[in-house]
Amino acid sequence: MFYIYCDESCHLENDKNDLMVLGAITCPESLKAKVNQDIRYLKTSFGLSSWFEVKWTKVSAGKIDFYKRLINYFFENEFLTFRGVVATGKDQLDHDTFNNGDYDLWYYKMYFRLLDPITPSVNKYRIFIDIKDTRGGAKVRKLQEVLCNHKHDFNHEVITDIKQIHSNESEIMQLCDLLIGALSFYHRGLYFQDNCSQAKRILVDEIKKLSKLSLNESTPLWESKFNLFIWEPREGTKVGVML
Template identity: 35%
Template sequence: MSNKTFNVYCDESTYLEHDRQPYMVYAYVSIAYNQIKLAKEQIKCIKQRHGYGNEYELKWTSISEKTFPLYKEIVDYFFMTDMNFRAVIVDKSQIDNNRPEYTFNDFYYRMYFQLLHHKMDMESTYNIYFDIKDTCSQGKLHKLQEILKWNASIRNFQFIKSYESHFLQIADVLMGAINYHLRIEKQTLEGKNVGKLKIVDIIQKHTKLPLNQTTLKCAKKFNLFFIALK
């Protein structure tokens, strides 16, 4: 019998075909079940220290110079804990809708399979939570359950609203930083969000890793996988 249970909070960014964004990113934050209560209280305290109520939703899009101190402490807190982050990224220009196995419709499920498949310890159990996006979410949930049914370690699949989970919000922030860094790498500093640039820099200092390439497969705390289709 498993002696550890983990909650895994999954989110996706710029995954639509015509959103004019170059990368598709899927990511999760995982946390041991027995650490959830304490982490919730600590995140609540961080928000309060910066003048935000517990109901304030952490979002990458909300980062600015004004909100930077809050998000800096949140990112620092993540790296102090046993929480883990993983993301899979694909250059959308490589997706060919003429290839049946590489259409945009198919990629939603392929990406989640890649995200979850390689990091599941079969001696542990997992509760998987997805950020609900649209009215099609229940159909997507059933298909994800079908695709991942082989994995007996997964105990529960569920869609939740991002405002309901601090951990889903942290996944959004870290994933947003990866996506932002990839998009603005070759741009000038003019017009860039200084708060967001600082958050990217903080993540790089914590990880001591470039954010534009695949990490070692064994990387546990902060794991990136860039999928090459060509």
């Protein structure tokens, strides 16, 4: 059994961002408790409360050594894997033509691209998604239906469960928030601004160094440690563009 922790950034339809970032960290069930305990220990070893919630928005110069150590912890433990989807052109999509006028349908398509490649039917999975809004319950039920139907997993023997949790309930979820925050910071162009947070730029550089990736391009599917998919809309799916 594998546990998968998912988080999202810039996921709202009208948030004035031109991209959405989704991320998922996979951890064997047998090691889940150890990872959460290890991260809580890291917090206290840097003078933070064990209940301190790791968030990209909290990254600062004063805590940069802690956050760098946390990024290194992820890359040091090969049983932890990450897949990120950066969906670009979000503000240009023609949902009326291609998604039955429903932004949420596109949202499910992106979550499918995030999760389907990392949930082969040879294993079993429980998936946890960070609570974002009150409509999330219906969303996760639909997501499980879509994933399971594609795998012919009609009895939910592969994708056994998808549920929402608060990020403060799981250190692994908090680590996922950190990784997708870095991807969002980089792909929204904030990384390249002269007045950007230097602490956040340092963390992005640490991820680039340890992953040996530029973060600009998709990785091969077989790249399991830090897998990245950059989704771009086809020209015909944009508003105002004829097929």
